[in-house]
Amino acid sequence: MSTQAQTAGDSAGTRPSRAPRAPGRTPSGGGSKGTALTVLTWVLAGLFFFPVFWMVVTGFKNEADAYTETPNLFFTPTLEQFATVLDRGAPFFVNSMVATVLSTLLVLVLGVPAAYALSIRPVKKTQDVLFFAISTKMLPVVAVIVPLYVIAGQIKAIDSIGLLIVLYTSMNLPIALWMMRSFMQEIPGEVLEAAQMDGAGLMKTWRYVMLPMVGPGIAATALICVIFAWNEFFFAVNLTASAASTVPVYLVGFITSQGLFFAQLSAAATLASLPVIIAGWVAQKQLVRGLSMGAIK
């Protein structure tokens, strides 16, 4: 972390070491203009955050409190909605967890060696492979949904988590390749040479030299994969029926009954979003790198 004394809360997301500000811009905003900008920032932050805040608050209401023409903030909170959602939604949450965790593991199993072959000991056609990987992300998934549905039907894979795991892996693998490659490229060549000179084999070099250096990068990659897999809807809604349906599909159920269950759907939306929100808050810095596929450090 930076040596200069920043406010304690500032360390989480922002770049660690920042040079002291240019003269003329005083640390706390710089006069009335600075204050105005700070106020504007908070207003916008409040505006963007409000729907999330409202979602959580409404989740603690009973339905009668949720249906008032003038929104009310003062009510007796209840856990009833969350209990109902956890009770009825449990199988969906389990399915989501299984699909997310296993597909992320599969991405890492396939992706870590592949990223190694694209960075540390690169194959000749590295650029072509990277190009191919990112181009698969550009192809619209709707273009393959029909054959996937027909093929999955023929091999009896409709409504199975295994199918979702395979599809989520293919969806995240290209991003993971780009991302992990960018982390692995940061390992200085001399370090690996030194390890080799010391007679360390591939496994030893990997375990004691590379893993400690790329570990955080692999964790960040896994996090991004988890986010995308947890939130995925298109495959889930089209290729599952009931047994393998995931959380987003569970939320669809609230549209048809819409008009009566604001509080319950808010509780469901809160629980559905909670894992990713927490993960994203914790790993704000890695988020940027992941979203840009490693292009922005």
Next chain:
Amino acid sequence: MTTLTKGPPASGTPTAPASGDGHHPKRDERRAGWVRRAPLLPALVFLILVTQFPFLVTVWYSLQSWNLVRPGSRQFVGLSNYVEVFQDRVFRQAALNTIVITGACVLIALLIGLLLAVLLDRPFRGRSLARTMLITPFLVMPVAGALLWKTTMFDPTYGIVGWVLSPFGLGDIDWISQFPVGAVVTALVWQWTPFMMLLLLAGLQSQDRSSLEAAQVDGAGPWRTFLYITLPHMRRYIELSVLLGAIYVVNTFDHIYMMTQGGPGTASANLPFYIYQRAFLGFDVGQAAAMGVVVVIGTIIVATVALRLIFTSFTKETP
């Protein structure tokens, strides 16, 4: 590289030291190549199988007339599905909607994102809290976000939006049925602005502080500094944000499915949603496949241009 025998062309990568201990050099070279490729192959084969093979099947289906609810209807019809696709008024409208939704969402999110990034690049008390609040919409599950916008936000009677706008006489508008595209774009902008903001903020923070100070010493005001120094520096970050944002937003399905179901009628259907309708509500495999192929061809044309951009920004090293 130290001892390079004259045989193999230097590929720019450090190859294994040429073995002079009696092996056939060419075979060794080939073996080394496979050793190098081996860790890559499982991932590559997997990707090709899962993403490319189904697409080839799509092309094959697109040449057939085939409706799932009429068994035995399957027959080869050549390009007639494509002719129908181009004559389909709804398909053209869906294409137009796709462009409008993607363009509006990316542009608005970019502008607000840039403003927020600039605001967050200043030091003030509680900055990381403000930043955390601002990225949260992006972390909300898209389906959940769309559901909330449809109900607690845009509901004509109990929605917050109506309540906030009622002093202006806009209280009783059913936003989703009257302005379906606008409502979808609003929800999308809410979701994607943080994404733009994050990438752009990273760009602002990578700026060389000394050139900013130099500009200030030279008497350039903050506005001119932003225009002539910050914006040019931000160019590749902006390009990258637009490109990545467009890749994700063009495939928007969740919001349309949850908020409007493409309606009223087909007013807010985009291509992903319309193809989904043809495939899973109309069970028209041939037509849906042909539309998929047309979309892919369109995407390839746009993507070739875009990829060139992304590659220049990826390969250019950050200082």
